[in-house]
Amino acid sequence: MDMTQYIPVLLTKYNYWVYITLMMIGLWAMIAKNNLIKKIIGMSIFQTAIILFYVSIGAKYGATIPILSHGHGGAHEAAVRAVDYINPLPHVLMLTAIVVSVATLGVALALSIRIHRRYRTLEEDEILSQLREQ
Amino acid sequence: MSEHFPALLVIGPLLAALVISIAGWLRPRLCLPLAFIGVGVAALAATGLLVQVLASGPMGYRLGGWDPPWGIYYFVDQLNAVVAAVVAWVALVNLVASHQAIKADYDGKQGPFYTLYVLAVTGLLGMVATGDAFNLYVLLEIASLTGYALIGMGSSRAPMSSLNYLFLGTIGASFYLLGVGYLYIVTGSLNMADLATLLPPLYGSLAVMAAFAIILVGLWMKMAFFPLHAWLPNAYSQAPGPAASLLAPLMTKVMVYVMIRMMLSVFTVDFIAMQALLQQFIVWLAVAAIVAGALFALTQRDLKRMLAFIVVSEVGYMVGGAWLGNRLGMTGAVLHLVNDAVMTFCVFLAAGCIFHKVRGTAFEDLQGLFKKMPWTMAALAAGALAIIGVPPTCGFFSKWYLIRGAIDAGQWVFVVGLLFSSLVNVVLFFRLFEIAFFEPMAEGHGHGGHGHAPAVALAEAPLSMLLPLIAAALGLVALGLATGPLVKYVITPILPAGLV
Numbered sequence: 033m034d035m036t037q038y039i040p041v042l043l044t045k046y047n048y049w050v051y052i053t054l055m056m057i058g059l060w061a062m063i064a065k066n067n068l069i070k071k072i073i074g075m076s077i078f079q080t081a082i083i084l085f086y087v088s089i090g091a092k093y094g095a096t097i098p099i100l101s102h103g104h105g106g107a108h109e110a111a112v113r114a115v116d117y118i119n120p121l122p123h124v125l126m127l128t129a130i131v132v133s134v135a136t137l138g139v140a141l142a143l144s145i146r147i148h149r150r151y152r153t154l155e156e157d158e159i160l161s162q163l164r165e166q
Numbered sequence: 167m168s169e170h171f172p173a174l175l176v177i178g179p180l181l182a183a184l185v186i187s188i189a190g191w192l193r194p195r196l197c198l199p200l201a202f203i204g205v206g207v208a209a210l211a212a213t214g215l216l217v218q219v220l221a222s223g224p225m226g227y228r229l230g231g232w233d234p235p236w237g238i239y240y241f242v243d244q245l246n247a248v249v250a251a252v253v254a255w256v257a258l259v260n261l262v263a264s265h266q267a268i269k270a271d272y273d274g275k276q277g278p279f280y281t282l283y284v285l286a287v288t289g290l291l292g293m294v295a296t297g298d299a300f301n302l303y304v305l306l307e308i309a310s311l312t313g314y315a316l317i318g319m320g321s322s323r324a325p326m327s328s329l330n331y332l333f334l335g336t337i338g339a340s341f342y343l344l345g346v347g348y349l350y351i352v353t354g355s356l357n358m359a360d361l362a363t364l365l366p367p368l369y370g371s372l373a374v375m376a377a378f379a380i381i382l383v384g385l386w387m388k389m390a391f392f393p394l395h396a397w398l399p400n401a402y403s404q405a406p407g408p409a410a411s412l413l414a415p416l417m418t419k420v421m422v423y424v425m426i427r428m429m430l431s432v433f434t435v436d437f438i439a440m441q442a443l444l445q446q447f448i449v450w451l452a453v454a455a456i457v458a459g460a461l462f463a464l465t466q467r468d469l470k471r472m473l474a475f476i477v478v479s480e481v482g483y484m485v486g487g488a489w490l491g492n493r494l495g496m497t498g499a500v501l502h503l504v505n506d507a508v509m510t511f512c513v514f515l516a517a518g519c520i521f522h523k524v525r526g527t528a529f530e531d532l533q534g535l536f537k538k539m540p541w542t543m544a545a546l547a548a549g550a551l552a553i554i555g556v557p558p559t560c561g562f563f564s565k566w567y568l569i570r571g572a573i574d575a576g577q578w579v580f581v582v583g584l585l586f587s588s589l590v591n592v593v594l595f596f597r598l599f600e601i602a603f604f605e606p607m608a609e610g611h612g613h614g615g616h617g618h619a620p621a622v623a624l625a626e627a628p629l630s631m632l633l634p635l636i637a638a639a640l641g642l643v644a645l646g647l648a649t650g651p652l653v654k655y656v657i658t659p660i661l662p663a664g665l666v
Contacts (some may be wrong), residue, residue: 132307146325
C-alpha cells in the first residue's frame with residue numbers, strides 16, 4: 033500500500049480529522065481525569081467537537097452567507113445560484129445544540145456543587161474512598 | 167380538535183412546566199394540580215390519538231404549517247400511539263401515586279420537582295411523537311437533562327451517580343447527533359420518512375453504515391444496553407422514589423422505541439437484513455445483557471438495586487428480540503416494550519411505597535412486610551410474577567413471542583438466555599418474599615429509639631399511593647389478556663412486509 037494516497041484524504045478532509053481529534057481529547061479527559069471539573073471540561077470539548085463538525089459540513093470555499101442581495105422585490109426575478117451560498121441549515125441546528133450543551137454544562141456544574149458541599153472535594157478518588165468508608 | 171392531538175401531546179406538559187415554575191415561587195400549593203393538568207392533557211391527547219390511529223390509520227402533524235421535509239413533522243402510527251399512551255398514563259398515575267412522597271421528602275422544593283417532572287414527560291412524549299431525526303435529539307436532551315436533575319435530588323449519594331449518568335448520557339446523545347449528521351451529509355434531509363426514501367440507493371455507502379453504527383451505539387448508551395449500562399444501577403436506585411418510578415420504566419423503554427423506529431422507519435428491514443454479521447453480534451450482546459443483568463441482580467442486597475439490574479436484563483430482551491430479524495421477534499420486542507413499562511412501573515412504585523413507610527429498601531428492611539403492608543406486597547408479587555413471566559400476567563405473552571421468534575430464527579442461545587433469566591428471576595423474587603413473609607420484623611431498625619408497635623400491626627402506605635399501585639398491578643393482568651388485540655391491531659400493521 034502506498035501511503036501517499038492517504039495524503040489527499042488528510043488534506044482535503046481535514047475538518048473531519050480535526051473534529052475526531054477534538055472529540056478524542058474530550059473523551060480522554062472524561063475517562064482519564066480524576067478531577068470532576070476537568071471531566072466536565074472534557075465533556076464540553078466533546079460536544080463542541082460535534083458542533084464544529086456540523087458547522088464545517090455547511091461551509092464552502094468562495095461562498096457567502098445565504099442572504100439574497102436586493103432581497104426586497106427584485107430578487108426572485110434572478111435565479112438563485114445555490115453554489116454561491118453556504119448551507120445555513122447545519123449552522124441553525126447547531127444553535128440548538130449549543131443551547132443543549134450549555135444546559136448540560138449548567139446541570140453538571142450544579143451537581144458538582146452539591147457533590148462538593150457533601151464531600152468537600154472534587155477529586156473522584158477521594159470521593160470514592162469516602163463513599164467506601166460509609 | 168382531534169387533528170391537533172400530536173401537538174397537544176407535547177404542548178400540554180410544556181406549557182404546564184412553564185406555569186409550574188412560576189407557581190413554584192408564588193403559590194406552591196398550585197404546583198401539583200397544574201402538573202396534573204399538564205400530564206392529564208397529554209394522557210387524554212395520547213388516548214385520543216390511539217383511538218383515532220386505530221380507527222383510521224397513521225396521522226401526521228405539520229408544526230407551524232411547514233411541509234414535511236423542511237418543517238418539523240410529527241408522525242404517529244400504531245407503534246408510537248400505543249407507546250405514547252403508555253408513557254402518558256404511567257406518568258399520570260405515578261404523579262397521583264407520588265404526591266405524598268414528594269410532599270414528605272421535597273417540601274419547599276415542590277415547584278422545581280414538578281417542573282422537572284412535567285418537562286421530562288414532555289421530552290419522553292416528544293421523542294415518541296416526532297418524525298424528525300434532529301427534533302428527536304433535542305427532545306432526548308430535554309428528557310435526559312430533567313432526568314439528571316430529578317435523580318440528583320435523591321439521596322446523599324445521588325448527585326455523584328447523577329453526574330456519572332450525565333457524562334455517559336451526554337456521550338450517548340452526542341453519538342446520536344453525530345450519526346444524524348452523517349445521514350444529513352449523504353441525504354440532505356432530517357425527516358425520517360424522507361430519509362427512508364432517500365437512503366436505499368446509498369445502503370452500500372460507508373458513511374451510511376457509519377451513521378447507523380454511531381446512532382445505534384448512542385442509543386444503547388441511553389438505554390443502558392450491556393456493557394454500556396454502568397450508569398443505570400446507581401442512578402435509578404438512588405433517585406428519589408417518585409423520579410425512579412417515572413424514569414426507570416419510561417426512559418429505557420422510549421430509547422428502545424427509538425431504536426426500533428430507526429430500524430423500521432429510517433433504515434428499513436432490507437438494510438437490517440444486509441447486516442447478518444451485526445445481527446448475530448447484537449443477539450449475542452443481548453444474551454450477555456440478559457445473563458449479566460440477572461447475575462448482578464443476584465448479588466444485590468437491596469430491593470431497588472436489584473430492580474435496577476433487572477431493568478438492565480430486560481433491555482437485553484427487547485434489543486435481542488428486535489434484532490432476531492423475524493416478525494415474531496419484533497412482535498415480542500414491541501409487546502415487551504409496552505409490558506415492561508407497566509411492570510417496571512409496578513415494581514418501582516411498590517419499592518417507593520415501601521421506602522415511604524419503612525425509610526429503606528435493603529433486604530433487612532423488608533422483614534415481616536407481608537403482615538405490615540399486605541397490599542403493597544401483593545402488588546409487588548404481581549409485578550414479580552409478570553417479570554418472571556407467569557400467565558396470565560403480560561410478561562408471559564411477550565416472553566412467549568420472544569422465545570418463539572428466537573426458535574424461528576434458530577438463535578438457541580437467546581432462548582437459553584431468556585429461560586436462564588426467568589429462572590434467576592424466580593430465585594430473586596422468591597428469596598425476597600421469603601424474607602418479607604417468614605422473617606420477623608427487625609426490632610428498632612432504622613427508626614431511632616421510639617417505641618415499636620408489635621410486628622403484626624398494619625402500616626400500609628397511604629391510599630393515594632396504594633390505589634395507583636393496585637391499578638398498575640391489575641394493569642399487568644389486563645395487558646396480558648389484551649395481548650391478542652394488541653398484536654392484531656397495533657403490532658401487525660406496523661411490521662413491514664419485508665420482515666418474514
